Amino acid sequence: MESIPTIAIVGRPNVGKSSLMNRIVGYRHAIVDPTPGVTRDRNYAESTWNGRRFNLVDTGGLDPDDSQPLMTSIKQQVDYALKESEAIIFVCDGRAGLVPDDKQILNFLRKHCSGHPMYVVINKLDNPNDESQLAEFYELGIDTLYPISAVHGHGVADLLDVVVEKMPLNGLDEEELERQERALERIAIVGKPNVGKSMLFNKLIGENRSIVDNAAGTTRDTILYKHVRGGKTYNFIDTAGLRRPDREKDDVEQYSVYRTLGAIKNTDLAILVMDASKGGITYQDKRIAGRIIDSGAGCIIVWNKWDIAKHDEHFWAQLIKETREEFPLLAFAPMIATSAKTGLRVNKLFEMIDHVQETGRRRIAPEVLKTILYDAVTIQPPPTFKARELKLKSLIQLEGPPIVFKLKCNEPKGVHFSYQRYLLNHIRQEETFEGWPVKMITGH
Numbered sequence: 001m002e003s004i005p006t007i008a009i010v011g012r013p014n015v016g017k018s019s020l021m022n023r024i025v026g027y028r029h030a031i032v033d034p035t036p037g038v039t040r041d042r043n044y045a046e047s048t049w050n051g052r053r054f055n056l057v058d059t060g061g062l063d064p065d066d067s068q069p070l071m072t073s074i075k076q077q078v079d080y081a082l083k084e085s086e087a088i089i090f091v092c093d094g095r096a097g098l099v100p101d102d103k104q105i106l107n108f109l110r111k112h113c114s115g116h117p118m119y120v121v122i123n124k125l126d127n128p129n130d131e132s133q134l135a136e137f138y139e140l141g142i143d144t145l146y147p148i149s150a151v152h153g154h155g156v157a158d159l160l161d162v163v164v165e166k167m168p169l170n171g172l173d174e175e176e177l178e179r180q181e182r183a184l185e186r187i188a189i190v191g192k193p194n195v196g197k198s199m200l201f202n203k204l205i206g207e208n209r210s211i212v213d214n215a216a217g218t219t220r221d222t223i224l225y226k227h228v229r230g231g232k233t234y235n236f237i238d239t240a241g242l243r244r245p246d247r248e249k250d251d252v253e254q255y256s257v258y259r260t261l262g263a264i265k266n267t268d269l270a271i272l273v274m275d276a277s278k279g280g281i282t283y284q285d286k287r288i289a290g291r292i293i294d295s296g297a298g299c300i301i302v303w304n305k306w307d308i309a310k311h312d313e314h315f316w317a318q319l320i321k322e323t324r325e326e327f328p329l330l331a332f333a334p335m336i337a338t339s340a341k342t343g344l345r346v347n348k349l350f351e352m353i354d355h356v357q358e359t360g361r362r363r364i365a366p367e368v369l370k371t372i373l374y375d376a377v378t379i380q381p382p383p384t385f386k387a388r389e390l391k392l393k394s395l396i397q398l399e400g401p402p403i404v405f406k407l408k409c410n411e412p413k414g415v416h417f418s419y420q421r422y423l424l425n426h427i428r429q430e431e432t433f434e435g436w437p438v439k440m441i442t443g444h
Contacts, residue, residue, distance in 0.1 A: 006055040008081040011091035013061025016123040019150035021058040052164040064104040088118045094125040098136045191273035192284045193241030196304040200340035201238040222259045269298040276309035298436045299333040307339035356435030360401035369395045376426045385414025412442035
């Protein structure tokens with residue numbers, strides 16, 4: 001993450017940690033549901049308060065007595081969050097009252113994070129000014145408690161005033177934040193459940209950032225992470241696996257689907273992960289590929305789990321052939337076989353990401369585009385439209401990625417898509433823009 005202060009939000013399950021995060025950042029960043037255990041991985045977001053800019057990290061609910069593998073992984077994620085944080089917000093449930101787990105978690109925080117400022121928050125209080133609701137929580141031995149309602153916003157401003165008081169002034173105006181966001185191309189890792197997305201995500205960033213489990217659907221929320229490698233920042237997004245549409249989904253899974261679809265729609269570059277050990281492309285793979293195509297994003301196709309797949313050249317050649325046949329509209333996407341488990345070709349995937357990002361920034365000079373248009377029209381003039389001659393005035397490349405060219409002419413609606421495709425083929429002879437769809441729009 002960037003070198004700005006990080007604040008960890010911790011507590012047992014279902015005390016409102018994600019609701020508090022959403023309230024602070026000002027939008028629905030984390031999935032919120034009454035079901036305990038919705039948040040599992042660390043979930044980051046950036047926020048600004050009183051001119052102070054900071055990272056928030058929402059963590060999975062801690063159950064000190066649960067020794068199941070998933071809870072063990074959640075505890076590890078909380079431990080990572082605490083190590084990288086400068087301050088801690090410990091959340092308790094004011095409606096449920098003080099419970100033994102709250103005391104156990106607080107004792108753990110006192111023991112392992114004694115040097116960190118800690119703010120004990122009592123959430124879910126409809127009237128935070130009613131001191132009587134706080135009485136039992138003073139058993140925790142904390143001098144100052146912060147009564148809030150994350151859902152309604154009561155008391156959150158007072159809490160933030162205190163939390164950021166000693167932080168450096170480093171706030172950025174909205175224009176600068178938008179400029180930084182545009183500069184960081186979003187890279188979403190997408191695919192159906194259990195193809196190894198989170199393991200690949202972890203291998204790319206070099207740490208166990210997302211929980212990995214054999215059970216499909218372990219990842220619930222979209223996980224955003226800014227990873228610095230070789231002086232370059234990568235804005236990775238790990239997403240929940242998209243299941244078949246006819247499968248029954250609970251509310252949490254439905255929210256996960258919405259978040260994943262939103263990530264695909266708004267990403268700049270999608271890494272489509274499929275399972276090489278299974279061989280073949282499924283209906284769900286095709287649906288996800290269709291979402292990427294609709295988004296207009298760049299794409300890299302990754303066949304993962306190569307360590308347990310067939311290794312002969314014939315199989316790889318057959319896989320390439322099938323992929324190109326099943327995904328004709330992703331013909332621009334480069335393809336690679338990896339093993340997130342062993343790290344096979346993960347560095348090569350980074351090289352591929354760099355290459356695709358670089359091609360997405362390429363620009364064809366205006367004088368070259370002028371020559372391309374002249375040559376194309378000379379070889380094959382455009383057909384008439386409603387008995388009128390089509391006059392193609394100029395061809396310009398818009399800011400991107402994505403890669404979009406604008407054709408200016410006297411009858412924008414008269415340029416048939418087949419002729420647009422003809423012009424795009426001429427453009428691709430100059431520059432292939434590997435990894436990106438190339439589109440054309442028309443106008444006066």
